[in-house]
Amino acid sequence: MESFDATSPTVQQPGEKADIKPDQGKKYNVGRWTDREHELFLEALLIYGKDWDLIESHIQTRDAAHARSHAQKFFMKLAKYLDGDTEIGEI
Numbered sequence: 001m002e003s004f005d006a007t008s009p010t011v012q013q014p015g016e017k018a019d020i021k022p023d024q025g026k027k028y029n030v031g032r033w034t035d036r037e038h039e040l041f042l043e044a045l046l047i048y049g050k051d052w053d054l055i056e057s058h059i060q061t062r063d064a065a066h067a068r069s070h071a072q073k074f075f076m077k078l079a080k081y082l083d084g085d086t087e088i089g090e091i
Helices: 035-048 052-059 064-082
Strands: none
Touching: 035 052, 035 064, 052 064
């Protein structure tokens, strides 16, 4: 039986960020979306609708889960704007 080594580099220690790599060696941005990424997102949304895999391919720097999350937040802000609760610059 193999022993468990808690100091192994594959074990995430408390306070450390997980070292998760996307499939196929792709590298994605995290955090705030750049203006260019958002432009590509809007373009892809018009072209592909809600086909998140195609949107991921179009943006290239964000995965499908990022795109879905960004869409959810974007549509919530858009709804606020349409209700007159916010200004266009806040979208």
